[in-house]
Amino acid sequence: MTHTGAAGFGGGFALLIVLFILLVIIGASFGGYAV
Template sequence: MSEEYGYGGGFALLVVLFILLIIIGASWGYGGFY
C-alpha cells in the first residue's frame, strides 16, 4: 500500500469503473443518457 498505488491505482480504478459503467449502460440501452 504505497502512496503511488493509493493515488495512481485508485484514480485508474475509478476511471476504469466509469468507462465500464458507460459501456454496460450503452449495451443495456442507456446509451441515450450519455
C-alpha cells in the same frame, strides 16, 4: 504507509475509477439502450 505506497495507491485508485466509469458507460449503452 510510505510515500511510495501512498503514491502507488493513489495512481491505482485513479485508474480503478477510470475503469469503473468506462464499465458504467459501456453497461449503459449495451444494457440500458438495448433494452
